[in-house]
Amino acid sequence: MTRILILHASLGAGHLNAAKALCNAFERISEVEVRSEDALSYANSLYRSAVTQAYKQLSEKAPQLYKAFYEGSDISDLEKSLDNNLTWAKLERPFFADLEQLLKEFDPDAIVCVQQIPSRLLQILEQDAPMAKPQYVVVTDVIAHSTWINHGVHGYFLPNILSANLLIQRGVNPAVLHVTGIPVKLEIMEPKTKEEARSRQSLPHTLPIVTLFGGGLNARRVKSMVVDLLASPLPILLIVVAGRNEKLVEALEEVTDSAQVQLRKLAEIDYVDDLLVASDLVITKAGGLITSEILARGTPMVIVDPIPGQEEQNADVIAAAGAGVQLRLPEMVAPAVQYLLKRPDRLAEMHQSALELGQPRAALNIVEHILTDLHARRVMQTLETSELETSAVEAGSLETSAIPAGIVSRTAHAE
Structure with missing residues (x-):
């Protein structure tokens, strides 16, 4: 059974609807257990209240101030944006102890983020995990802001080729960029x-x-x-x-x-x-x-x-x-x-x-790509494990053959 964890954040209805669409798409696949969670519900109440109120007040009552903050925080230099997002994650981590517990308890095979906050936190949380899990990011804005870009992301799913080209210009590896559209309800x-x-x-x-x-x-x-x-x-x-x-x-x-x-x-x-x-x-x-x-x-x-x-x-x-x-x-x-x-x-x-x-099939396209990628990773891990075991056996054979036969006989006789 493949376990998938979808993380969103309750800052506007869009992220939640995207998460629902992906959840429904995963549920269509047998042998997949999917769980969708609001990352902010696993945050300290003080942090959660501050973030939600700041977003609401800025976007609704001070839109020009919100615009200045949004555009001012969009960093074109890749390394600087990665460092900036990592700094934010380090500051936020103390408020998300419950999210760490969720990751340990559910132990997903892959994590899908449809909002920036959980995505940047994962680059910190996964560092302390015994084995990092593949993380995929579904961008729910038509143009990808630099806050979507983080270390350790195995794939970005983007709304259009324009967004992909902008990320490539910023230095993001084209191999991890996939133009699928924003996931919408499957009934569409x-x-x-x-x-x-x-x-x-x-x-x-x-x-x-x-x-x-x-x-x-x-x-x-x-x-x-x-x-x-x-x-x-x-x-x-x-x-x-x-x-x-x-x-x-x-x-x-x-x-x-x-x-x-x-x-x-x-x-x-x-x-x-x-x-x-x-x-x-x-x-x-x-x-x-x-x-x-x-x-x-x-x-x-x-x-x-x-x-x-x-x-x-x-x-x-x-x-x-x-x-x-x-x-x-x-x-x-x-x-x-x-x-x-x-x-x-x-x-x-x-x-x-x-x-x-429009991209009515976006949710299923994203799900199929993630499951195909996970399958390929498992095959690769199996091959690598097999090669290591073969190398170990061959190394053991070489060590045994290097011992003179008389010594082996005497040792056996002494035992």
Whole structure:
């Protein structure tokens, strides 16, 4: 039985969703035991609270400061970035005693990290282990920041060739870089038609559908977009998914249909994929996981309010590929939606561009590569062990043959 440990960190939903996708992919393979854990749940409560609050406050309330920190900490020199990540790991290690215990108890054959914190810790923790376990890193940002690069990584799984080329330019060995895409839910590999998805969720078949995912967006700005969209002269169904954003639910409480636009307000749902297939256009922030799911389904998107840093990079890649448009002003969302809905040829081009960029099979590709690599390592270890044993036997034979026969006889007789 091959044991796989997947480590993520609860800093945004993306890492968790990537871990879930990989876990489900491993579970499809017989003779594999997989376990997925939040590394921060094994950290000292003081550290965990400080990190999560810092991320939340910077990304939501001080985005420009977050951007400055994100870009300032992206080190182009490979040795300097490795040293910097190692220094961070040494500082963090005292807060992760429980994580060390998890590694000892579960004793995995391989560790897969979908976030930087557990990956950089492993280069320290594995030094003290009796035998280091292969570590694989799944990058969940469209562009790999230098904090993803650590000692002892046997393979990096990347979202696109651009990210691979940037790491090669920084000096990372190309042999450990694999372009697979960001792992998304396995159901996205299953073919679905727009008609089937709409019927399943009781959605109209004749109206254009625009879905706005507002869970990670500012409630005030989302309400402004929704009000503008409701003034559209085009008949559409506007679906707003608030997720766990309670402020957004409250902000939209008194907002209702208009003369031409039907409004459907949803909280947390479990049929996001059906909405992606059913929609003619999606409005979203530029999180690595949600945009990867949208791309894999080929749905054109309008990207709004990307978090400065990695989400801006995600948005740039999508816009450059022609799979979506990026807007900075919320007032431009409604005009852009109307413009696109009036031009089905443009939407068709965006659909095709999204499909070319999307990777619906990413999770299975990563899993198959890891298991193939582990099998090759076992074969190599078996061969090396066999060669050592053969060498030992041959060495013993040589030593025996070097003893004169008379001495052997006398020794035997004396015994």
